[in-house]
Amino acid sequence: MAVKVLMPQLGESVTEGTIVxxxxxxxxxxxxYEPLLEVMTDKVNAEVPAPATGVLREILVPEGxxxxxxxxxxxxxxxxxxxxxxxxxxAAPAAQPRPEPAAVGADVVQQRSSPIVRxxxxxxxxxxxxIKGSGxxxxxxxxxxxxxxxxxxxxxxxxxxxxxxxxxxxxxPDEEVIPVSPMRRQIAQHMVHSYQTVPHAWLAVEADVTRxxxxxxxxxxxxxxxxxxxxxxxxxxxxxxxxxxxxxxxxNAVWAEDKIILKKRINIGIAVALxxxxxxxxxxxxxxxxxxxxxxxxxxxxxRARAGRLxxxxxxxxxxxxxxxGALGSVISRPIINEPQVGILTSEAIVKRPVVVDxxxxxxxxMFLCLSFDHRVIDGLAAARFLQAVKRRLEAYDExxxxx
Amino acid sequence: MAVKxxxxxxxxxxxxxxxRDPTVIVLGEDVGYRGGVFRATEGLIQEFGEERxxxxxxxxxxxxxxxxxxxxxxxxxxxxxxFADFIVPAxxxxxxxxxxxxxxxxGEWWCPLxxxxxxxxxxxxxxxHSQSVEAYFTHVPGLKVVVPSNPHDAKGLLKAAIxxxxxxxxxxxxxxxxxxxxxxxxxxxxVPIGPARVARPGRHxxxxxxxxxxxxxxxxxxxxxxxxxDVEVVDLRxxxxxxxATILESVKKTSRALVVYEDNLTGGFGAEIAxxxxxxxxxxxxxxxxRLAGPDVPAMPYAAPLEEAFMLSPEKILTKIxxxxxx
Numbered sequence: 001m002a003v004k005v006l007m008p009q010l011g012e013s014v015t016e017g018t019i020v021x022x023x024x025x026x027x028x029x030x031x032x033y034e035p036l037l038e039v040m041t042d043k044v045n046a047e048v049p050a051p052a053t054g055v056l057r058e059i060l061v062p063e064g065x066x067x068x069x070x071x072x073x074x075x076x077x078x079x080x081x082x083x084x085x086x087x088x089x090x091a092a093p094a095a096q097p098r099p100e101p102a103a104v105g106a107d108v109v110q111q112r113s114s115p116i117v118r119x120x121x122x123x124x125x126x127x128x129x130x131i132k133g134s135g136x137x138x139x140x141x142x143x144x145x146x147x148x149x150x151x152x153x154x155x156x157x158x159x160x161x162x163x164x165x166x167x168x169x170x171x172x173p174d175e176e177v178i179p180v181s182p183m184r185r186q187i188a189q190h191m192v193h194s195y196q197t198v199p200h201a202w203l204a205v206e207a208d209v210t211r212x213x214x215x216x217x218x219x220x221x222x223x224x225x226x227x228x229x230x231x232x233x234x235x236x237x238x239x240x241x242x243x244x245x246x247x248x249x250x251x252n253a254v255w256a257e258d259k260i261i262l263k264k265r266i267n268i269g270i271a272v273a274l275x276x277x278x279x280x281x282x283x284x285x286x287x288x289x290x291x292x293x294x295x296x297x298x299x300x301x302x303x304r305a306r307a308g309r310l311x312x313x314x315x316x317x318x319x320x321x322x323x324x325x326g327a328l329g330s331v332i333s334r335p336i337i338n339e340p341q342v343g344i345l346t347s348e349a350i351v352k353r354p355v356v357v358d359x360x361x362x363x364x365x366x367m368f369l370c371l372s373f374d375h376r377v378i379d380g381l382a383a384a385r386f387l388q389a390v391k392r393r394l395e396a397y398d399e400x401x402x403x404x
Numbered sequence: 405m406a407v408k409x410x411x412x413x414x415x416x417x418x419x420x421x422x423x424r425d426p427t428v429i430v431l432g433e434d435v436g437y438r439g440g441v442f443r444a445t446e447g448l449i450q451e452f453g454e455e456r457x458x459x460x461x462x463x464x465x466x467x468x469x470x471x472x473x474x475x476x477x478x479x480x481x482x483x484x485x486x487f488a489d490f491i492v493p494a495x496x497x498x499x500x501x502x503x504x505x506x507x508x509x510x511g512e513w514w515c516p517l518x519x520x521x522x523x524x525x526x527x528x529x530x531x532x533h534s535q536s537v538e539a540y541f542t543h544v545p546g547l548k549v550v551v552p553s554n555p556h557d558a559k560g561l562l563k564a565a566i567x568x569x570x571x572x573x574x575x576x577x578x579x580x581x582x583x584x585x586x587x588x589x590x591x592x593x594x595v596p597i598g599p600a601r602v603a604r605p606g607r608h609x610x611x612x613x614x615x616x617x618x619x620x621x622x623x624x625x626x627x628x629x630x631x632x633x634d635v636e637v638v639d640l641r642x643x644x645x646x647x648x649a650t651i652l653e654s655v656k657k658t659s660r661a662l663v664v665y666e667d668n669l670t671g672g673f674g675a676e677i678a679x680x681x682x683x684x685x686x687x688x689x690x691x692x693x694x695r696l697a698g699p700d701v702p703a704m705p706y707a708a709p710l711e712e713a714f715m716l717s718p719e720k721i722l723t724k725i726x727x728x729x730x731x
Contacts, residue, residue, distance in 0.1 A: 114659075114689055114690040114691060115686055115687045115688070115689050115690075116659045116687065116688050116689055116690045117690060119687055135691075135730065135731055136730055136731050139731070141690055141691075141731075142659050142690040143608075
């Protein structure tokens with residue numbers, strides 16, 4: 001029997017995936033659950049296991065192509081069924097007997113899906129012919145679907161790091177061709193899409209964080225000792241951003257053409273720079289965390305991002321992004337929005353500068369806060385108010401602020 | 405807590421309510437000195453006297469008619485119909501008078517009446533002492549219909565019925581009277597009219613039933629569990645108005661529903677439950693809603709093999725559970 005390989009659903013909101021690489025070639029033998037191909041969605045790659053043991057008979061979608069969830073990708077001929085699906089032998093009779101029309105009864109039951117099965121299949125993007133039914137006449141039952149989904153999710157959880165890219169085309173005499181890794185390509189596509197579809201507007205404010213610097217200086221050694229992670233400025237910025245988002249929920253939203261969807265949960269994406277790219281893991285329910293809790297969450301996500309051990313769950317569901325470009329020494333930047341989010345905030349490098357305080361010149365620690373926002377959703381007024389709210393909170397931190 | 409039989413729980417509820425409230429009276433055939441043919445009213449006439457425990461003529465229409473009159477005049481009568489089979493002559497009084505008293509008087513009058521009646525077969529009662537009649541009454545808005553499956557609920561539901569200001573039909577499965585025993589709390593409590601009870605939680609399919617069939621379904625469920633089928637049993641307790649929320653919640657979880665009732669299949673109360681599920685839980689179903697009920701023959705036969713063929717049993721329920729689980 002031929003078994004179809006389908007584009008799996010690699011996460012709740014994922015609707016399509018890109019074929020990164022076919023690990024098996026046509027004609028090769030595969031064992032059930034053996035990695036068959038690599039698929040990329042968002043910024044995570046996953047291996048798709050073979051659904052059956054047999055021979056990879058046909059590849060229907062080439063590498064590099066993006067197809068919707070549920071699309072047939074390949075066909076595996078199950079072992080022992082080769083003769084059935086192989087080329088007809090010369091001795092084969094010219095006219096094959098027509099298959100009998102399905103008898104009413106068990107066969108009909110097998111073809112018909114119950115309401116719950118149909119709903120689950122749609123929800124998870126499953127081709128029911130993939131599943132071996134345990135019901136009457138081989139009917140696929142709800143239990144069958146749920147078991148299949150659980151197995152598939154287990155397989156999909158075997159998320160791995162970016163694979164080496166395919167062989168580059170030959171370079172010209174005075175140029176060097178660098179192959180584009182799947183992550184690079186994904187970033188490229190996402191950035192182009194975001195920049196081309198979202199009308200970016202940009203604002204920056206300057207915050208006097210002298211007291212925050214003092215707070216961090218006084219707390220960081222004790223924090224390092226107690227928590228085992230460094231106390232950076234980022235958790236303070238995230239905390240300030242989260243509180244400002246609570247005050248200005250339009251920034252914690254999504255543009256959906258005919259409507260704007262406000263997000264009730266505040267999930268903050270943190271841009272993490274890698275040597276060969278960038279990932280944006282998400283702190284879920286960031287508004288439920290203290291500064292210390294945020295520091296721990298950031299450290300955990302950053303460590304795992306650098307080790308290539310983020311799960312799909314880690315990079316999904318962000319509602320707003322914070323990027324600590326200051327860590328790279330930048331004093332001002334214009335970030336590209338992580339579409340479909342409405343805004344992205346950068347915290348820039350803290351520098352000491354002479355500033356005027358009460359008509360006197362003082363040396364203060366200052367930083368820029370930059371915000372790119374989707375001008376379809378909000379205008380400059382709302383953006384400025386939000387940014388002022390972030391600034392106000394950062395400037396209010398002092399040595400009495402509790403980080404727990 | 406004391407372990408009691410179902411009939412002891414009923415007797416206790418009657419006596420306690422009569423002590424609590426002097427307007428509670430009992431009337432019916434042989435309920436006085438005979439103590440009722442099933443002994444449900446034993447001892448009541450000695451304690452409460454002939455004015456509150458009234459032996460009536462063999463005239464069901466009169467029993468209910470008198471009870472309605474008493475109810476309208478400030479009493480809380482508990483009328484006993486000796487066998488549910490004989491309630492039919494009283495249907496005019498129940499459906500045309502008691503059920504609509506509040507409605508037709510725009511709330512000026514009401515009818516705090518309880519009608520108790522033993523029903524059901526499996527006791528060699530033959531054609532006139534075995535019927536299930538609940539469907540006649542679940543069709544009549546204005547009535548409440550309850551069927552306890554165990555002593556705890558029997559006592560609590562009867563107390564709730566007596567305290568209810570509108571007519572309640574209280575059906576007792578006569579085979580369950582002494583077969584079903586269970587713990588009954590000391591002291592006063594009620595089981596509210598309305599809510600069903602999940603008698604056994606399970607994952608794979610839901611059996612919805614009431615009365616003696618609850619006991620049978622629980623036995624079948626235990627045996628099904630040994631075969632790897634995890635059955636949830638919902639004991640309706642109150643048939644009308646039905647507790648849709650509990651029924652639907654269970655079916656949405658298991659996606660498979662089997663309705664079990666002893667009454668004739670066609671037009672039995674379980675048909676209404678099946679309709680509710682089909683209508684309101686359709687997107688959650690993984691199999692057709694199934695029914696297991698008595699056959700569509702005029703009455704429960706007297707001959708033992710025929711009675712056995714008519715009557716449901718744990719075996720028959722288990723067979724149907726297997727069929728539904730395999731779908």
